[in-house]
Amino acid sequence: MGPTSGENINPEGLGRRDLIKRSAALGLISVPTMSFLSACASSGGGGGEKAKAGKKTAKNPLGVNDTAQMEFVLFDGGFGKEYAQDAVKIYEKDFPKATVKFSATQKIQSTLQPRFNQGNPPDLIDNSGAEQMDMGVLVGKNQLADLTPLLDAASYDDPKKKVRDTLRPGIVEMGQFDGSPVWIMYYAYTVYGVWYSQKLLDSLGEKYPETWDEMLKVCEAAKKKGIAGWTYAGKYPYYIPFSLYPMIGKVGGREVLDAIDNLEPNAWKHPAVKACFEAYYELYKKGYILQGTPGLDHIQSQTAWAKGKALFIPNGSWVENESANVIPADFNLAVSAPSGIDSSDKLPFGTIWASGGEPFVVPAKAKNPEGGMEQLRIMLSEASSKNFTTKVKSLTAFNGGTTGISLTPGLKSGVAALEKAGNNVLNPRLQDWYVQLQKEKIGVAGLGEMMAGRLTPAEAIKKIQGFADEAAKDTSIKHYKHQ
Amino acid sequence: MQHGKYRFIVGFLAVPLGLYALFVVWPFIQSIYYSFTDWTGLSPEFKMVGVDNYTRMFHDDIFWKSLWHSLLFALLLPLVTISLALFFAFMINAGGRRRKGGPAVTGVRGSSFYKIVYFFPQVLSIAIVALLFAFAYNPDSGAINSLLRGIGLGSVQPLWLGDPNLALWCVMAVLVWSTVGFFVVLFSAGMASIPADLYEAALLDGAGRAGTFFRITLPLLWDTVQSGWVYMGILALGAESFAVVQIMTTGPGGPDYSTTVLVLYVYQKAFRDGQAAYATTIGVALLVVTLLFAAVVMRLGRRERLEF
Incomplete structure (x- = not known):
């Protein structure tokens, strides 16, 4: 549709039919995009000879061919x-x-x-x-x-x-x-967990909370100073599990997370899951979540957190590198294993997700x-x-x-957390086994909605269990089990 | 020289038709073929599965949601964008007050400046526009909520892209903002070619602005409007809507699937989930929707062409 700016456009110049035909072809490009790939699939052929294996020696235990590319x-x-x-x-x-x-x-x-x-x-x-x-x-x-x-x-x-x-x-x-x-x-x-500024926590006169009652107390203390207790990557709510899943594992034991990974029926209905969902929902109910969090992406939430607008953020150890340019020099970044519910939890405080x-x-x-x-x-x-x-x-x-x-x-702090955890290192697998289920369904449509206050914990659990059951029945995806 | 005519025509047409067949028609046929397989997109092996992918698609809630959003885009975006563009173009070209000694029909004061301002978003790539708006919609420190706080509306702090009821409208607003300028320029050019005597005659007969617009400008501009309509609809079904949804929205595609569109779903299935065959199936559905859209617009818009 280039020649449109001339002062004397000839109404016969560009016929309506031509234009429609042309634009229709243009719009259909979205389908052929796939086909450039398809073209490769059928043209598949062998890619040449394999390199001959070399001799296995003490210095070369794998038997690498020392001349091969x-x-x-x-x-x-x-x-x-x-x-x-x-x-x-x-x-x-x-x-x-x-x-x-x-x-x-x-x-x-x-x-x-x-x-x-x-x-x-x-x-x-x-x-x-x-x-x-x-x-x-x-x-x-x-x-x-x-x-x-x-x-x-x-x-x-x-x-x-x-x-x-x-x-x-x-x-x-x-x-x-x-x-x-x-x-x-x-x-x-x-190392996944709850990341915070030790300096900010010290300035509130608090220690990292080990139980949920203490967590709420710390958040209340922060709120009084105009600081939100928590923020998270609201646009990518699948960051919430970085602290929520190990908490579920701590409260209910490793088997609860394994059942969830194995897509077992009613795995999400376990009391430990319910207790942890309710605990997180309470953060929303009591107004401890940074205002506007559901509309922030990971960088924006980390920036708000680094500026001291929020105390805690669920994240992984890459955050130190990723947000290096916004984390102040005296921030004293620290990570902790998630707080539990109380002393009746199955695993001790320090149980952490690392993978x-x-x-x-x-x-x-x-x-x-x-x-x-x-x-x-x-x-x-x-x-x-x-x-x-x-x-x-x-x-x-x-x-x-x-x-x-x-x-x-x-x-x-990550090394210290791993030492404290000892053998209590959890490794939930949903995010590498079932990407769509973890990110889009559990993350965005389940946890994201609950933390924004649009679902109650009970509704969220029901919805997520439904997603998990669907995934278990879906024959188009491969299913895995913990060994 | 008649006998050489067809050979002459064929000689000219062979190359473009060949290219068209190779790069447009052939990929279509391949896509449709792959929609009947279980190809993952990550290995050369696949087998035929009949209509399994289609049965699955008809039972897929996310597909229906995406389809509904894509249809909304295809219907609402052209309507809003073109109405706005027509209004702006009319004001720029014929909406002005008559000034002493000037021509009978002019645009509002400063119209050439407005024309440039409206066209400006067109020079930015859609990815940049989407990023800019993602920052503007940031509920914590974005421009919009900061402005609301600035004018004393600190209690009104919507989540914008984080709110399932607002997110889709936020995305549409960005598309309207970024495309309206193009149509203003397109329609301005069309209006400039309408002879001034028609306007003068209408004015002499006592027609107001609205009357002039609906009885003179719009009928004479109908061809251009219609082309614009198709163009905009295709943009809303295709690449542009993908770009904004992918870059701006939660997930992307959310919150709670509130902004997912067909093109995004095709992309996710093919490149995230390794289900290329199912993705081509959705692609075929998108093809049908696009063809239907073009057919409907052509049918509805059939009118006698006015000569002037």
Whole structure:
């Protein structure tokens, strides 16, 4: 519709029919977008020969072919790419004859989905970010390699120790879907919980509350000073579970969360779920939630919280890096395991949700899968792990690697929280097993509505149980169970 | 030279038709084909499943919600945008008071300035517009609620995008804001080509502004309005509505599915849930809706063309 600004438009110039036909074609573009992908699906062909395996030696327990090319695609997100580039340098030093093709992108799906469809994927992928490819589908369609050889290989630092024995709790289990194969190696280690400014809490003369009555007392004290007790990512209410789920686990025990993950009938009707929902709803009822929270996105809510408008926020350990530019220097960032209901809770205070982040996968059709695994083995060494922690303020799957380096306040508090938790580390799986259920249904349509005061806890539980039952019956998604 | 005519025409048409077939028609056929499979979009393997995807779609509440919102967009957005644009264009071109020594028909004072102001949002990409409004709608520190507080309405602090009853209207308002300028310019150009003597004759007969508009401007502008209507409807069903919903709204698509639209649902199914075949099924439904929309507009708008 370009030539419209001339002063003498000829009414015959651009016929109505032409225009309608043209615009109709234009509007239909939304359908063909899908088809560019489809085109790839049917044109699928083999992607060339696999590299021959090399000889297994003490220094090369995976038997990497030392002349084969290794291709590594990294998600270039909050953690940047420097840590991976450093690890690639070690690979190149260990195998001087091999070439490494390294690339970093935010568009994981757009770059890699066609390559999976063509049967020509790279050897190692950090499948993360907004364009993460659905893990369940990748596993279900046999697109990923089993990482068990990596886990059973000698670790990079100590030939007597297997890689699997150097990892933090829960990492191996998280990489499994059903049965024993391990499909995913989560490299970063995330601590979820309630994040706050120790300085602000101190200025109220309060300690982090261990029971819900104490929580309400602290919120009341904050309210008197014009500070809201809580805020959360209102536009993405699936941040609420970061503190709510471990609270449910603390109150009712690990089995309650497992039943929820397994989509068991009436799993959400457990009294512990009800008690925790009611506790959170009380925050809304008593006006302890920052005004306008349901309309804030994660960045906006974190900014309001960093400015001291709200005391607590449910979040993960990435918040320290993500909001670094708004968190004041003397904020003294801290994380705590969620408060419970009272002393009758099944698990002690300190029970926390911690799990892997940054999922690395080796495609089944990779040409040099040993190379991809070797790169991971290098990254799981103590030196590489320390390098990661120093550079991006996050822990890794490597158990340890924090001694001798200076930790930021949030990270230090996260390490302390993990120590306090001991074995009481929970790992709810809904967010990686059933993305739509967790984010859109439970998160936005359930918890989001309840915390905005538009559903009562009883209504929210009924609605969420309905969603879970639907998902359990849905034959188009793959179902998983805790082992 | 008659015998070479068809070869000549075919020679010219072959390339564009070939391109059209390859990049438009063929993808359509493929999409429809894939809607009968269980293709995930993440692996080259799939099998035929018959009409399973269609049965599933007809029982899918979210699909119906998305369809309803898309239809609302396709009906309301053109209506509001085009009415506003017609009003503005008329005021700019013919709504002014007669000034001494000037022509009989003019726009309001400063009309050329308004024309630029209205067109301004058009130079911003829709993604930027959506982001800007997401900030403006921020209930805590956004421009709108700050303004409300500033004028003493501190008790009226809506959640905007966080409120299921408001969110869809907030999104529509953004689309109207960002597209109305284009139509003002389009209709202005159309109005400029209407001969001034028609207006003068009407004025001599004692017609007021409203009379002039409904009896002279609108009938003579009908073709342009109709094209604009189709264009706007398609924009509301397609990429623009996707962009604003995806960037601005809760979830995206919420709260409580209050802003989800068909294009967003296609995207989520294909690229979040790894259900590309089901996504193409919804895409086919969207195709049907779009074709129906174009057909209805063409039917309703059939009129004699006025020559002047």
